[in-house]
Amino acid sequence: MARSPARRDRQLKRRRHDGRRALLRLLVIAAAWLASSAWAQGLAVPEDAFPDVARAYWVEIDGRPAWAGASSDRLPMASLTKLMTALLIVEGADLEATVTIGPGTMRETGSRIGLRQGERAKARDLFLVMMVRSANDACRALADWHAGDQARFVQAMNARALRLGLRNTRFADACGHDAPTQYSSARDLAVLARAALAQPEIAAAAQQLEHRFATEGGRRFHVRATNALLGRFDGAKGLKTGYTPGAGRCLIALAERDGVQVLVVMLDARDRWWDTVGLLELAFDEARARPKP
């Protein structure tokens, strides 16, 4: 029997209504899932309790975000870049191998230890000098050696960033020099820091106060850590400093007390050391005040 137009209309309306209700239900479920999933991944947006400490910052306690400001803003990150370089080297290179310093290294500016073209040094020493003293020539030597040239190394850095889910990060330089396409966010850097810390070589290097080594030719070097928190702040365990005129003063600080781990990321910080100390102390207070499970 043919249906009347009015009845068909009513049925269509009801189906649309049911469809909308089902869609709404799906949206609610999806929103709830996204919220719980974001929280589970530590991606919830924390309170911006200290907006003046830096252009962007991120503080997490035992992997859980505590406070953050402008944490998704894309900003230059200077030598914090070297954490990605270190990660690629540790994941893919033989640290006991010998590296011959190439011409690219000679072009590096900023923080250097004065490596010479043709000199040969252990990859491990160059890695430690890059981490401890943030030496750009050691960093570049490792990148050129590992990938053949810096361009290919940077490609690998960007691919690794993609795999880590760093949506606000892009590399144009292996060692952190300012460039329009060299940026990251405080939150991405926290994720990168955690990935780097999962590598025992990096976690150990980040805590070293100094490093001494000699090239194959016998030239001796002694470098001290750029991270002023090491040896001065109780529980400091790293991680990386950075400065360029474009990025300002940057720092990823890690400290651990009584089994509580605090990570602070500062990009273009106004008073990098004192404010990081203040944030770390406040975070430890916060952890102490938390109800025990």
Next chain:
Amino acid sequence: MNLPRLLSGLMALLLVFSPELLAQAGTGNKYRVTTKMEMPGMGMSMPGQTMEVCGAKNEPSQSLVPADKNCTVRDYRVTGNKTSFRMVCTGRDALEGTGEFEMVANGYRGKMDMMAEGERMVMRFEGTRIGDCNYATESPQAQGQAMAAKQCKQTLSEPGASAWLLSSMFIGPNAVCAADKPRFCAKVTPLADNLRDLREAEAIDALGRKSGQPGYLWQGLEGCGLQRKTVLAKACDRAESTQDMQFFGEMCPDRLPQACSRADALKLPEFVAGFCPTQAQALAGAHCVSRGFTADSANPYSAFCNAFAKQRLRSGREAPDSEATEQDESSQPVETEGKKPSWRDRLRDVIGN
């Protein structure tokens, strides 16, 4: 219109029997009571609700008339099994209406027709006797009292002295657990001798006071005969002698100036940084910010400096931009530490030295 509040008020009215029945302890009649609410003006009706109620045996029909201190009943008439009345309620749940009900073979039925906040509501109710009950223990009043007594005992069975949070249940003219006041006092008065618990209770109470609640902590303690002034004087003495400076700083503000003038930042760094702003600024100027963080790796004041840095963030940034002139990491020779310039002049501008 606050419909839920109004409905719950009406339900309560229907279930509350006249006070004189309270005296009739003993076996009662158990009724299954169904109520249904309609709002003709809004074209809606609420689903019927059924509950079991224990009523007194031989209760007079008058007991089915809602009784409330804000309501007056007029034109009360009884004709055979039927009763009718008019009711006016004032106050928060103001309403005006008529009611009628009749006693039937195995119960009662009736309706109330009311106007409240400009809306008409009709409530129909029907009670069917389903058996016997013990009126002394199962009446709504008895059950309410039993629930209150259970709540009182439950509150007092909680570990620790947290019962102070519900001190108005035990202390004061409206205390529903007045009979349990001795046990309540035995539970909460030890707070006065425990610095940590007292400080935590005061912090929680202060939050409540900020949001407009009365101070339950001191209401409870004073209701148990402990005066705030005396308790704090004793506790502050103990805090000072045992060096519980967190308590002292938070709870003994009158004594802070003297304590701060004597405090040694090397021994009590958190106290000086957190509670002695004048001394802290001067010390920070001399030993922390003015020197730059990297100036001295063996600074004896480092614990104080860290506490000061934390306090500075907590209370908003007041200290100078001490790193603004720090040398660029990228332009320093890497084998040696860069010389740090003095921050003293910069600091002076801010702290007025």
